[in-house]
Amino acid sequence: MTTSASKPRPRKQLHFSLRDDRVKGWIWQVVVVGIAVAVVAWLWSNTSHNLAVRRISTGFAFLGREAGMPIVDTWLPYSPKDTYFWAFVVGIVNTLRVAVIGIVLATALGTIVGIARLSSNWLLSRLAAVYVEVLRDIPLLLQLLFWYVLMQGLPATRAAWKLLDGVFLSNRGLVLPSIPIEAGQLWVLLAALLALIAFYVVRRHLIAQQMQDGRVRRAWPYALALAMIPVAVSWSLGVSWAVTMPELRGFNFVGGWTLSPEYFSLLIALVTYTSAFIAEIVRSGIQAVSKGQWDAALALGLRRSFVLRQIVLPQALRVIIPPMTSQYLNLTKNSSLAVAIGYQDIVSIANTTLNQTGQAIDAIALIMVVFLTISLSISLFMNWYNAQIALVER
């Protein structure tokens, strides 16, 4: 109301009084904004003075210089001769690969534990409760250090634990069999993605038609047909899907796909810690759907799996999605604890940059920009998804 300067003012326009709410509102705003501006200006002048005295340059010119820091664990090609800019990109990818894989695994594990907590089996539900309580009440950083120490205490590569055929756990990390990625595989993946999108479009169309005339239409023949596309692409390009088994040669494994101990402990810590919170969210989401919904749907003669998929889950998801979003954001932000065990994520690389160049402001600003961008993307995606499943009110 105080902003409505353009509106025709009431009659008391010229009657200026300190008791007038609008006047008070303006005074408050001017005072608060004035203080904020003054504080920022004061900090700004201090900072620029200090920077001048200490001869620290600002700006992002350093991004073009040679980084000279080693990054051990990376998916992108990197050498210390590369620029700071590229080091930051490598750091962002390292953060994302923990965050994205962590979110997927934590959701799966959390859902299982959450459902286990609601089990009618007393032992199972008690164990799930203990799991949640223990993981939630110990600081994540402590859990992370604990996992890391355990990883370091594992036997050396020569005495590595063989978990499955081709899966080895040692103090050098976890080694898995891998499929060497070449251009052919990427084409197949692209075809699979296109087929998935096509299926989504077809399914929407089928549902829309079903809404029109009420006749049930089956989607699986289309799914089968579309699944043939990537298979055909793979066959026609002659892509090899041979699996490379890791092999112990000398002191290290050759071939296969290695998860470094740092990455592996960070992933375990983040996934188990976050899964405890997700379990509680899933549990309360399912409990929020009243039992009457089950009873009513079963009374209509619907199958249990259909009731779960089409009636209970959609309603539970509405309760689950908003708190789940904040857990995903937490996991992403918590991945920055990597710096404590030496996994080189964006925070760790920015920290090294800061120590090497002294450009504290720019390095920390970069961390903040990166995390604000990631947070915003997750929020936007989850809000979009939430809008998709929201109750359509008439």
Add this chain to the structure above:
Amino acid sequence: MTSAADTQGSRALLSHSDHGVFARALRWLRTNLFSSIFSSIITLVLIFLLAKMLFSLAQWGIWNAIWSVPGNNTGACRALRGVGACWAVIPEKIRFILFGSYTYDQQWRPAAATLIFIALFYLSSRRSWWRRELVLVWVAALALISVLMWGGIFGLSFVPQDRWGGLPVTLILATFGLAFGFPLGILVALGRRSKLPAIRSLCVLYVELIRGVPLISLLFMASVMFPLFMPEGFNIDKLLRAQIAFILYAGAYLAEVIRGGLQAIPRGQQEAADALGLSYWQTNRLVILPQAIRHVIPPLVNTFIAFFKDTSLVLIIGIFDLLTTAKTAIIDPAWQAFSVEVYIFVALIYFAFCFAMSRYSRQLETQSPSK
């Protein structure tokens, strides 16, 4: 439904000895552990796994464990590494883990401060104490703790801040962070719901900026950038700088919780207060806030738990809280190999505090005073 039917069935079967302890136990087992074939399989598999795990844990932690070693001679411990725990590290290092490098013969002072903290938390959790005087109790207790920790008066020797460490530092960071973050959170929550656009956008900016970035980046800012922000020659202690970062961090998160409570208050309350001629501050202080905060006490306690755990992040900027002292205690070459034992010990301390809070929050939820 199936379990209900089963109960009925077993009741019919066992009706002749319905009140016997044995019969009741059997009935409990049937309904809760062996209600169906699937459930029975799960129970048996879980019992097997649990027994196996508990057995190897007991073997490591109790039967094969070494509880004390004479004169720092950890050879026996190291020979047993991976087979048995070396609990001897705990009595050896406990003073350092709990109180850091605080002057050794004065360590009763941080111990007393810790007890005052615990008494303060206990008092604040009693519903009968939720009165205005509680604020005075807090001020008095925090002042007393400051005197105990710093000293310099009443015949207590002065202990500089950089010698503080361990549990009191964790409690100080958490408690002072909340004590100052809470009023800040209230102001920001009110500001975010204000009709004044400039104040509202300032509050939104503050909350979203703090919540959008990891706590570590705030701590880095406090430890690296703070000296740059201040006039030349002016510098404050590292602990205080981290404390400021924690207050700003707590303020943003608490503001969102309190805002949730404000949204739950029906408009009629505001209108009634307006009709009585109360001012903005009177309305909020006497009518809106008391109701709003009562609404959100369980989520507030959950925020407190998260915040208490988050104080451990100061490890990364090198402040000696409980986790940092634990990690430092095992730098000693003789004891280097026994970090697992020390981490378990510290985890138990954190767990005790957080578990008490989470129990308390659940108790409040079930009591549900507002309904």
